[in-house]
Each structure stands twice: as structure tokens, then as C-alpha cells.
Amino acid sequence: AQSVTQPDIHITVSEGASLELRCNYSYGATPYLFWYVQSPGQGLQLLLKYFSGDTLVQGIKGFEAEFKRSQSSFNLRKPSVHWSDAAEYFCAVGALNQGGKLIFGQGTELSVKP
């Protein structure tokens, strides 16, 4: 079955510390992978996406993610977290023949300590 797992429901980091949010997927086809951020009461904003090629992708707001096919993972990273990064983060997977549909992970809520 196709699925996306975000093992961490909630993570707290100190401002200025590095961040890594985990995402694992199970998908039969070659996956397209996405990370979204959702601020409280808001819709989803695309941070970055991976389709093919270089396995390290850069996104907006200083985020990057690395696709590791052998581990079925697409972890999101940021070298130095800012207080404004506090939000919920969703990993999602799609594919070329999926008509634009997405399967989402459960989400990881990020809190930032001053």
C-alpha cells in the first residue's frame, strides 16, 4: 500500500539550532516527493519538491531535503531554525501517472524555543 510516515509528531528545537524532520514513504512507482508547511489557521505552502536528478533539493526559507532511495526517505533539514519556522510540516508523495493526487504524512509540529 502507498503510504507516507512522519515518525515524529512533535519536535522542539532551540532557535539557531539545526533541524531535521523525517519522512519515509512506501510507493510502488517512482515517487515525486514534496514538503509543505502550514502555519496555524493557514493553508499549505510548498517548501520544495523532488522529481528526479540531484537528490539534494533546495527550497524556500532556507530549507533543503535529501532523497535517499535505498532508505525510502526524504528528510527535511535546515541549518539554523528561526522562531518564525514554528509550524506544522507535511511530507507528501505523488507520481507521474497519479493525476496530481497526493498522499500526505501525518504531519510534524515544530516548536521553537527562544
Next chain:
Amino acid sequence: NAGVTQTPKFQVLKTGQSMTLQCAQDMNHNSMYWYRQDPGMGLRLIYYSASEGTTDKGEVPNGYNVSRLNKREFSLRLESAAPSQTSVYFCASISDRATYNEQFFGPGTRLTVL
């Protein structure tokens, strides 16, 4: 250019009542989607419309109907609301469903069914 708009922003219904959630996009996108977001479950696809005049079921279609009124508008109807339909509903649109290009989410409709 307003992107994806949803109305209403909030709604409270009693069990058995009906209502229609409205979604419109002004980006001339072909494909539109309805997702629901529940705590700890991420977003799940309810229905989607690959192009004007077509609609298809997603992962959780039971209790819902949709109408792709024209290229701009894609509405979601609850004929007889149930407490299990308490959720936040997001509409999304995509310019190219093969490549997921120009993908945007609306701000959401928060629905409570008593």
C-alpha cells in the same frame, strides 16, 4: 490574482443538515482537488476533478458529492452531515497534474458538525 479561494471560512452544522463548500481559482488551472485534514492523519483526498466536466473519487469519498461547475469552480456538498465529517477542508488546484506544477492550496474551511 487571488489564487484559490474557499467559502465559508467557518461553519457549524447540526447532524443531518446539508451544505456546500465553495472553491474557486483564477489561475486557469485544469485540475482541482478536495482534501480533508484531521488531527494526526494529515490530509486525505476526498474527490478530484482532472479537468472541467470530470470528477473522480479519492481516498475518502463517502458522504460527499462534488460538482465541477466550470473551469474555475469546484464545490463539495455534504448532503446529510455527520459528526465524523467535522474537519478542516482544503481545496487545491494544479496547472499540470503530470508534473504537479503550479500547485496551490486554499486557506481552508473549518467545519464542525454537532
